[in-house]
Amino acid sequence: MTSPRERRSLTHVGGEARRSGQGVYASLLAHALDVESSIAGSESTSAATGPAEPAPSPAEAAARAHVHGFHTYPARMHPTTAARLVLGLSRRGDTVLDPFCGSGTVLVEAKRGGRRALGVDLNPLAVRLARVKTWTAPVPRRKRARELGRGIAGDVLVAGREARRAGAAAPPPVRAPEGFDPNARQRRIGKWFAPHVRRELESIAGAIDEVAQDDAELAEVLLMALSGILYKVSHRRSDTDPSWVERAVARGAAARLFGDRVEMIIAGLDDLARVPGPLPQVFEADARALDTLKLPPVRAVITSPPYAGTYDYAEQHRLRFDFLGIRHRAFTEGELGARRSFVANSAAATTRWRAGLGDAVSALVGALEVGGLAALVVGDSIAGRPCFADEDLRAVLDDRVEVVGWAWQARPKLGPERHLFGDRPKREHIIVLHRAR
Ligand SMILES: C[S@@+](CC[C@H](N)C(=O)[O-])C[C@H]1O[C@@H](n2cnc3c(N)ncnc32)[C@H](O)[C@@H]1O
Structure with a gap:
């Protein structure tokens, strides 16, 4: 049953997107998940700025494909989702941080939206890629x-x-x-x-x-x-x-x-260079240790942490590391949620995963200014057993933050997932946190 605070909207990907939480955030999140809407035809619902910012022109949408399609990267955030979250949760000139920036999707969209962008990733290839994708040199x-x-x-x-x-x-x-x-x-x-x-x-x-x-x-x-x-x-x-x-x-x-x-x-x-503004800064660092970077307080965090037990980035990039000559030991040791870490002892890996997620969430909340917002795109997965990403995330929140928006969309269950998830849906979620103190 749909509760009064939970509304439905139809999407073209996983079927129904549902939402709960404070009105404007809930609509924004459901819209951000509804990624089949065309970029050119969309306008953003803005929680932070009031009136919607203009939708990108068809030419901009085409160029977006250029920069985002430049290099494959597993579990890239959909550029439309990133753009809608950036425009909806921050204002022009604000600083937006992505502590798991991967190939830089959020940074590109933040730059395009006239925000200052900061990115962090422990994967050296991701950092180099994100820098190149935002290299708006003269x-x-x-x-x-x-x-x-x-x-x-x-x-x-x-x-x-x-x-x-x-x-x-x-x-x-x-x-x-x-x-x-x-x-x-x-x-x-x-x-x-x-x-x-x-x-x-x-x-x-x-x-x-x-x-x-x-x-x-x-x-x-x-x-x-x-x-x-x-x-x-x-x-x-x-x-x-x-x-x-x-x-x-x-x-x-x-x-x-x-x-x-x-x-x-x-x-x-x-x-991308047509929008004036500073070059994003991208750091090769562990998202659990953001404090070591001494970043200025940020208005918004928009990020997609690894999904437990789903990807194995160090393995996925190994041939690139070897061919190009990129050192990756710190990443191989520090990658959060990697599938390989669940193979030997999944119970111990689950404990480590939850601790790592807790440290990363605590660090990103610490990076927010009071009153700032963090949007986390997280997905249910199988890591030895079903992991419900919203539950894992809520379990590590402390009293500095409150959940002000939540939307989710069902994703297809593949192979053994049908049996392992049982009657429960497998979902992708966007959860927005507000730093209250
Ligand atoms: C879901 S991906 C992010 C994808 C990104 N949003 C994009 O559009 O390309 C998760 C990222 O977390 C990074 N990661 C894994 N462990 C990390 C850690 N301990 N500290 C920082 N980044 C880490 C991975 O390298 C990967 O790029």
Whole structure:
């Protein structure tokens, strides 16, 4: 039964979105979950600002696709959800923090909405990606990154053609990222790429290393573009599926894809740069230790913590870490809720998960100014047994905060989830906390 404080609205994804809590927050959250509505046609319900801010134009919506679609990232927040939460819970000029920023979806939307954005993630790839996706450097710098991308892609294509014409069967140039044992690197990545693909990838990476000697910032944009195409041309099925698959990749395809990816990110950044405002700051740090960053108090936290036992980011990015030469020990040890941590002893992992979630929530509440709001997007999952994310979250709240809004949407139960969840729905929730003291 629907209680008087609980309303329903139809959505196109998981069916019904339900909400409870104070009126304007409840409507905002249900709207934020209703992600099938078109971005261009939507307007935001604003709890913080009163009148709705203008909806993005179709051109803006297209560019949003560029910057958000630049690199895969498991469990990315839907950009529309992020945009509606940013616009609804903060004002222009406010500071918005995402302590689990992942690929930077909230930071991009905060920047686009004229907010100061702060991001934190323990995953070094996420941090680098989020920085690149919000790199609204001056026009000549972006132009230069585009030219370099085109130049590298063109050179690698030409070198490949010439080598084939000459019948040369030279071994691929093997890059040796500083501080990484080349033999160990070869053992880890050898089976994942066809020789001609590997040659192109190593040539691109080598050219980026040369750029880095003079200009580390531009090299970083190019390196993340390379990271963005890596799995597409590999034998790894996907980010979330590590199985080896036969994949026929044409000669020159890696170089072309790389060039396209650079164009894509620069097009997205050109659009993002139209909104004046400071560059988001992104920190590689543990969300449980936000106090060590000495951040200024923030008006809003908008974030999606890991879902218990669902993803394994350190594994999902391993091939990228190994190919690109990215150190990841602190992340592998400190990743919260990772699926691998539930395999050996799920009861102990559940205890650790709850403690970790508690520390992270306490830290993010501590980062809020009094009167500030935090929106957490959390999902039910199976981690040894069913985990109900709203219950886990409510259990760790302290008396500094009150829940002022809650919306949820049922998600399909897959395979064994049907049996494990029984009659209870599996849901994705957005919960808004208000820091009262
Ligand atoms: C659900 S994802 C966030 C995705 C993000 N909203 C986006 O749109 O890309 C959760 C994130 O938590 C990060 N994470 C896991 N453990 C962490 C920790 N101890 N401290 C900070 N971040 C952590 C993961 O690296 C991952 O990026």
